[in-house]
Amino acid sequence: ANHNPKNAVQLITAVIPETAADEDGDALQKVVGQLTEKGLKPATVLADGHYGSDENEQACESAGIRLVAPVRGKTPGPDYVAKTDAQKRLEKRRAEQTTPEWKKSYNPRAGIEGTNSGLKRRLGFGCLRVRGKQSVFCVLLLKAAGWNILRASAALARQARKPRKQGNRPPQGPLGLIRFAFRTFLAALANPLPAWPCHFFLPARQPVTG
Numbered sequence: 001a002n003h004n005p006k007n008a009v010q011l012i013t014a015v016i017p018e019t020a021a022d023e024d025g026d027a028l029q030k031v032v033g034q035l036t037e038k039g040l041k042p043a044t045v046l047a048d049g050h051y052g053s054d055e056n057e058q059a060c061e062s063a064g065i066r067l068v069a070p071v072r073g074k075t076p077g078p079d080y081v082a083k084t085d086a087q088k089r090l091e092k093r094r095a096e097q098t099t100p101e102w103k104k105s106y107n108p109r110a111g112i113e114g115t116n117s118g119l120k121r122r123l124g125f126g127c128l129r130v131r132g133k134q135s136v137f138c139v140l141l142l143k144a145a146g147w148n149i150l151r152a153s154a155a156l157a158r159q160a161r162k163p164r165k166q167g168n169r170p171p172q173g174p175l176g177l178i179r180f181a182f183r184t185f186l187a188a189l190a191n192p193l194p195a196w197p198c199h200f201f202l203p204a205r206q207p208v209t210g
Contacts, residue, residue, distance in 0.1 A: 005061065006020070009155040013040050015144045017137040024050040025072065029059050046109035055084045057093070063069060068106050070097055121146060 014031045028051040035041050045051075045067045052069035062066040069091050082088045096102050119125040123143045208209050 010115070010150050011148045011151055012063065012144050015141055017140045025053050025056060027051075028056045028067075032060065032063060032065060044105075046106060046112075048109070052093075054090055057089070068102070070106075097124070103197070115147075119143065122150070123147060159163065 014034045016027045016030050016034070018027060028045070028047060032045070033043070040063060041063070045060060045068065045069065046070040049070040050073050052067070052072040056069075057067045071090050075094060080092045097106075123146060125140070125143060128136055128139050130136055
């Protein structure tokens with residue numbers, strides 16, 4: 001979960017490593033469950049079309065979460081008539097996603113691409129030096145944690161460059177920096193919304209973020 005305009009640190013708050021044989025869309029409910037267990041349940045989830053199934057939308061709605069994602073699958077032809085409740089819900093969502101209001105609410109979703117690019121470019125997500133499911137999953141989780149450390153460090157550096165009022169001194173010494181970084185980390189977790197599922201899957205050779 002990241003790129004929340006109210007969150008200067010932009011941490012990844014959920015990681016679901018999976019193999020290429022697993023369905024991308026099934027990861028959304030796992031992400032929501034993981035965040036809920038941590039007390040980080042988002043009010044809104046922005047996701048691409050892989051996660052825009054009626055099942056996912058209904059699961060999010062029952063959990064009190066708004067899913068903003070394009071409807072999965074091809075748009076039916078002009079002679080199509082929705083018959084089931086699920087088909088009617090999908091038709092309603094297709095109509096909504098053509099409105100300026102929906103497009104505006106979905107625009108921030110593009111922010112996740114910067115994180116995906118950074119994970120591949122800076123941390124080598126595109127080509128790992130390990131083999132085997134357990135080893136690959138472990139490395140993915142560690143690299144995601146490393147990304148959070150980089151983001152927290154960048155936020156700390158920006159904070160240190162800001163002009164400070166008299167009496168509000170910057171943290172001094174290693175211990176002061178550690179305390180400040182920890183407080184920054186907790187503040188980021190307190191406001192992680194909106195969120196995107198950060199889903200990793202394992203093709204034959206190269207893990208890819210989705």
